[in-house]
Structures are given as C-alpha cells and as structure tokens.
Amino acid sequence: MRKNHLMNGVIEDAGERTSNAAALNLRRRAANSAALAAVEQLEPRLLVDELKSSRFLGVESASVTFGKDGARVFALRDVSLAFERSTLSLVMGPSGSGKTTLLSLLGCLLSPDEGSVFVDDVAVNRLAETEKTAIRQKKIGFVFQAFRLFHSLSAIDNVALGFELRDPKQPQRLEMARHLLNQFGLGDKCNQEPNELSPGERQRVAVARALAGNPPILLADEPTASLDAQAGRNICQILRNQVDEHGKTVVVVSHDPRWREFADRTITLSDGQVEQEERNL
C-alpha cells in the first residue's frame, strides 16, 4: 500500500510539474516546428545543413559492421543523424535495425568502421580509449533496460557511485545522492538494495545514478521494457522533465509506443538505415 501510495504520489507530483512543463514544451515544439517548416519552404537543403553543422551529438555517414568476410553484416549503413540540445529523441525500429548500435556509438562504447561520431562538438571516434572513457564519465549518463545497478550496494550507494565516478573528490556525494533519490520519490528507500526494490523503483534509482554529476546527455536503452504501464509512464515523465527543466539531451531507444507522446522527434531505423524521421507536434 505504502509503495502504491508513494508511486501515485510521484506520478501526481510528476504530473503536476508536467502540466507546466508540457505547456512550455508544446509551445517550444510548435515554435520549432513552425520555424522548421518556414525554413524548409525557403530552402529545403538548409535543414540538412543545419543538422550537419550541429555537432553537439550525432553521427555522420556512420557505418558499423559485425562479422568477417562472407558473414559480414551491416548494423548501421551510412547513417547521419544529429541530436539537438535539450530535446528528447526516440529511436525506434525492429530488432536488428541498428538502434542499440547507434546508442553504443553515441555513448562512445563503439567506434564506427566508417564515418564520425560527435559528442559535445568533439569527433570522439578519433579519440583514444581513455579519452572516450573521460567523455562517458563527464558528459553521458546511461539508463539500461536491465537497470545494471550494483547488487551489493544500496540505492544511495549506487547513486553516490555515479557522483564518485564523475568526481572522485566530491565529499558530499552521499548527501547529493539522497537529495536526488528524494526528488524521485525514493527518499525512504535509500538504504535498500536493488533486489529489495520494485522494477520501477530500480529504474528510478538507475536514472538517478545516470543523472548524478549532472551530465548533459542521457542515453537510455529500452528503459521501460521491464516495467509495468504505470512505472513505465513514470520513467517517461522523469526523462521528459530532465529535458524541459534541466535542458538535458535525451536519446531513448525503445519499442515502447508510449514514448512518442514524450519525444520531440522520432527516428525509425530499418536494416541499419534511417527509414523515417518525424518531429512530434
């Protein structure tokens, strides 16, 4: 009962915050959409150029293959995508379409065979492994389908580890982790271990860990796939709020159609290529 009450409280709270944020978002989306339409009418090439020039986060002519010789398969084929600051982008597509490969590229976890990957205006595919590690550490937060929490650490220690990784000398990481968990309605679950939490709570802890240290980019791989409808919606709302209230850039890979209403843009991949790209109004 207590858990349900808490969960409802979080959702209500999130919902209340969202009504303001959503209004802002809608206005911004409309403005963006109108501006884009106007630009496209004036000069259709300009949109592509604008995207190419935006190197905050994206890939350019990126190809990734797996396997060798005859067994070689293209996971991504000559894909160019730019993700604007302070937007939530949804990447969809059937299994094997290259969604996770794209996320791995953006997260500096994989290098393309051809093409470039940009994170915060830096071509990361040219960097050494230690430099990529530093970029992941400072600029990118990850949310995984399987949560990937450290099972031996309590919720607060998991989040504190996020702070520690970004700033090993941060003396107040426990207080900051507690604050973050409080924000996500997990104030009374700080000392519980992941296996004592519900899937929705675990994912909120994972989001808190991803946000620890305030990275500008959040990459989420099927973050609602293991959650029930209510918990999933809660996570959608939390990530949306991060865009609207904190200016984060969020890329979500998901099969879950619920994300469409929270995303600024939906990209559909198929066979390693961009099949469709739409801006949500």
Add this chain to the structure above:
Amino acid sequence: MKLAWQNIIHDRGRFSVTVLGVSFAVFLMVFQGSLLVGFLRAASRLIDASDSDIWITARGVQAFEFGTTLESRVREMAAGVPGVMEADRVCMAFAVYRTPNGKQQVVALVGADPNVGKRFPVPDVPELAGEISPDAVLYDVSDRDLIGVPALPTEVEINRHRASIERQIEGYGAFLGVPFLFTSYRNAIRYLGFGPDDAMYIVLRVGKGYSVSDVKQNLQGRLPEVDVLTRDEFARKSRMYWTIKTGAGGAILTAAVLGFLIGLVVVSQTIYANTMENIEEYATLKALGAPKSLVARIVLTQALLCGVVGSILGLLAVIPVINHAKSLISWIYMPWWLPVVMVLPSIAMCSLASIASVRNALTVEPGRVFRA
C-alpha cells in the same frame, strides 16, 4: 573501493567458497611443506646436533645412517693435524632389541663420546651426571610403543647384551620406522661388537684462529682414503641422499612440490572464477566511465582480501592439525618461516590471478551493457 568490500560481504556464499579454496590451498601447502622440512631436518638432525666443525667418514658414505667403520689410525692422525682441537667418535648401527615382554625390534643404536655436542643425546654428559648411569640407554618419547618399556628404568637386551633404558628424550624419533636408541660410545661399541678403537665417524672441533676450510684441506691431504666434510656439507649430503635417492624422500618431495603447485592452481582458479562472476558489473562500471585503474583496484582489492582471509583461516586450521600429526609423524616440523614462505606465494598468486582476470575485466566490451 566500497564496491570491492560490499561485493565480498554481500555474496557471502561466493566469498566463503573463495576463502575456502584459498584456505585449502594454504593448508595443503603448509602441511606438505612441514612434511618435507621435517623430513629434511630428520635426515640430518644428529649431524646438526653435534658442535663439531668437521666430520670424517668412510669413503662414499651418503648418510649418517649408513656409515662404515674407519681404521683406528684415522682418529690418531686427525688429532695430530694442526688446528684440530678435539677428535670425538660417533657410531651408529642397526641392532636387535628385545623388550621386557620378549618382543623383538630392530633399532638404530647410536653411541657418541660425551663432547660431541651439547644437543647430542648421550647419557654420559656432565649435565646428566648423577641423574642416570653413564651407560644408560635413551629413547625418544615418540617411540614409546615400539620400545615397549612400562617404566623407567627398565632392563632390556640389545644384541643379547643387557642394557638399561633410563630416560626419554624428545626430537629424535624414528623417521623411517626404526627407533633410535642412544648411549655412551663405550657402551655402544660393546653392544655392536666393535673394537675399542673402532669408529664410524670422527668428529673434529677446530681451534680458534684456524680456518675450518684450511684444516679440512689439510686433513683431506693427509687422509686421502676417507671423506672429510664440514658439518654442513655432511648434513646437506645426508639430506640430499634421503630426499632424492630414496623412494620415501622422493615421495615426500614430490607430494610437497605437487601440494605447492596444486595450492597455487586452486588459489588462481578460485580468484579467477570470482572475478569472472562479476564481469558484468565491471562492464557496467566501464560503461559509466570508470577508468581502468579503478576497475583494476577493485579486482585486486577483492583478490587480496580473499587471499589474506583465506590464508589466515588456512593457517588456523593447519597449525593444530600439524601439532596433532606429531603423535603419528614425529618428525613433521613447521618452522616459523614456513607459513610465511607458503602464504606469500599464495597471496602473490591471488594477485597474479586477479591480474590475469583483471585483463578480462579491463578488456570487457562496455557495449555489452546494452544486452538485456
């Protein structure tokens, strides 16, 4: 580093198995090592017990237990060499011993002059004067059942000569199943039927101001028909003989070496498996931006904690077992340095195994975090 410690105390089952593996390895290594060290020590303990500098043996004698008699002139000639301060006699031969209840037993009878060494167990030393007769026979307490004396003193027979068992000693028990009996030199040659000037070993003490090696060289020049060895050389020769050239020694040496290697393999495998079980967490850490040094520190810390705790438990188990084993294997011996010598490689192997496994943790593809 909290993660390293928390991983250990969280998975108590896994930690227990890891620690048990390391404990078993340390137990095995220390026990087998104690057998080997004890065997080596027993193989030369009577030589080591002498206060002598030089031992003269018949040509080709390999071990103390297998000496042959020397000509009587050898002792006289040795005593005349400059630098030789004292020349004492030692003999050892197998004899038939008859217990008071008529049971027969082969024994190794050792006789020595009183000045051979303070630790050399003979009855006619000044320290025991008045306590026991000069011709008393001594035996080791661990051989009590073989000697079969109900009380002290007890009259027995050695090679059909009457003898008086008067005292128990410690540290000179049978190491090949044949108990040692100790008595004065003059008594021993009587039991063994040697002539009054016969000796199997001439034990020399070199005077101050003389070089042992010079005196040894001089002796070898004057007595080419015998072997002249320093005490340490003869002790080493005896140990080598028993360890390398006999089946019993070879078996103990082989078991000790195998115990050491098996112990190290067990330690390595245990630590390696422990790291590999956490490989997904290391991939997550790397994906979250943990530098390789942090991952390596976590793996190494866990390995060292397991190594140290396992070693301590292994030692706590093996020490009472060795003490208990002394009632069955009197010569087993664990010197203070043996646990150190065995634990250090165990912990080193924990570290090495963790370094080997840390390679997997460091090279784990962080992209695997996206696989559900």
